Amino acid sequence: MKTIHLDGHEIPFEDGQTVMDCALAADKPIAHLCHLPGYTPYGSCRLCTVKIDGRFSSACTQPAREGMQVESETEELKEMRLGILRMLFVEGNHYCPSCEKSGSCRLQHAAYNAGMLDPHYRPFYPKREMDASHPDILIDNDRCIFCALCVRASRDVDGKAVFDISGRGLATRLVVNSKSGLLVDTDISVEDKAVHVCPVGAILVKGRGFEVPIGMRLYD
Amino acid sequence: MIRLATCSLCGCFGCHMSFLDMDEKLFDLVEKVEFDRSPFTDIKSVGKCDIGLIEGGLCNEENVEVVKAFRENCGILVAVGACAINGGIPSMRNHFPLEACLAEAYLDGIGIDHPQIPSDPELPRLLDKVMPVHEAVKIDYFLPGCPPPAEAFEVLLEALLKGEEPQLPTNLIHYD
Numbered sequence: 001m002k003t004i005h006l007d008g009h010e011i012p013f014e015d016g017q018t019v020m021d022c023a024l025a026a027d028k029p030i031a032h033l034c035h036l037p038g039y040t041p042y043g044s045c046r047l048c049t050v051k052i053d054g055r056f057s058s059a060c061t062q063p064a065r066e067g068m069q070v071e072s073e074t075e076e077l078k079e080m081r082l083g084i085l086r087m088l089f090v091e092g093n094h095y096c097p098s099c100e101k102s103g104s105c106r107l108q109h110a111a112y113n114a115g116m117l118d119p120h121y122r123p124f125y126p127k128r129e130m131d132a133s134h135p136d137i138l139i140d141n142d143r144c145i146f147c148a149l150c151v152r153a154s155r156d157v158d159g160k161a162v163f164d165i166s167g168r169g170l171a172t173r174l175v176v177n178s179k180s181g182l183l184v185d186t187d188i189s190v191e192d193k194a195v196h197v198c199p200v201g202a203i204l205v206k207g208r209g210f211e212v213p214i215g216m217r218l219y220d
Numbered sequence: 221m222i223r224l225a226t227c228s229l230c231g232c233f234g235c236h237m238s239f240l241d242m243d244e245k246l247f248d249l250v251e252k253v254e255f256d257r258s259p260f261t262d263i264k265s266v267g268k269c270d271i272g273l274i275e276g277g278l279c280n281e282e283n284v285e286v287v288k289a290f291r292e293n294c295g296i297l298v299a300v301g302a303c304a305i306n307g308g309i310p311s312m313r314n315h316f317p318l319e320a321c322l323a324e325a326y327l328d329g330i331g332i333d334h335p336q337i338p339s340d341p342e343l344p345r346l347l348d349k350v351m352p353v354h355e356a357v358k359i360d361y362f363l364p365g366c367p368p369p370a371e372a373f374e375v376l377l378e379a380l381l382k383g384e385e386p387q388l389p390t391n392l393i394h395y396d
């Protein structure tokens with residue numbers, strides 16, 4: 001049996017598995033946002049950054065190799081993850097009290113686990129447009145963290161390619177594959193996987209807001 | 221006696237209500253604490269204090285003045301609640317020009333009788349954007365939540381009164 005060492009634990013892996021895959025399988029989860037088991041690794045959020053044999057690497061993209069020494073829950077890495085989360089918060093507009101994903105949001109949950117009490121940086125308050133054109137589905141771009149899970153789900157699972165990420169740096173944005181750029185002019189439907197993979201409240205099914213009472217939400 | 225000051229800037233007083241939700245714990249607290257400027261005392265200006273709790277973000281010039289006075293007078297300053305920490309719900313106006321916000325509220329909104337933008341010199345001028353309090357002064361501790369639960373206030377004050385670093389348990393950290 002081949003193994004890697006993760007924070008002193010010996011963890012088995014099979015060829016083809018990433019560090020993230022085998023850590024999750026061994027119930028030693030590494031914090032992550034843009035990763036979802038079964039999806040092609042994307043490595044954009046960097047939250048799963050670990051130290052492998054002394055070098056930084058994202059656990060979700062790094063194939064496991066025999067004898068790898070992986071550090072994850074060290075003070076250094078925890079501090080870096082907190083920094084990444086703070087940047088994710090200030091780069092978008094995350095008004096948790098008004099977001100219907102609040103309580104079931106993976107960004108929020110990761111920040112709670114990281115002990116984030118404040119954003120530290122000056123918020124950008126970027127101006128981003130909302131797309132409410134579709135009768136059943138809402139895109140609130142304020143909350144998008146560009147994890148590309150919807151991109152991958154639409155392309156690889158739904159076979160539609162409704163979404164993509166466009167631009168670079170601060171100009172990065174989620175784009176919709178239709179002539180008008182509006183969701184209503186795509187063939188997306190509410191059953192599509194792409195509508196349900198968003199880790200934050202950027203893609204929502206309309207008419208279901210605040211369905212689950214506070215106290216009973218996913219991470220309450 | 222530890223002197224404690226509190227204020228609500230661009231907030232909704234929800235954090236103060238949550239503070240009061242400490243209920244019977246308040247009896248223990250007032251044994252150890254004397255309130256200075258606070259909506260609880262109605263004292264209007266802040267004196268020398270050990271601890272200052274700031275609710276709400278910065279939306280006008282007076283807010284900036286108050287938070288600076290708190291910083292000057294309080295040994296420990298705590299940003300309390302979502303609005304103080306990241307601007308919160310009021311900062312949703314940051315997406316619109318200030319003129320558009322004023323026009324919507326005082327000129328074009330539904331049911332407005334004598335449309336006019338208030339210009340009394342006594343009214344503090346609005347800031348262009350709503351900002352968290354840490355943009356104006358150094359903040360020592362943060363108590364997140366909208367509002368932070370009463371137990372979070374307890375944990376915070378218990379530690380500060382003992383002269384210890386507050387450690388908020390994960391289950392008391394929330395942003396809504």
Ligand code: SF4
Pocket residue numbers: 143144145146147148149150151174197198199200202203
């Ligand atoms: S909309 Fe959601 S799933 Fe799509 S990229 Fe943005 S955060 Fe990720």
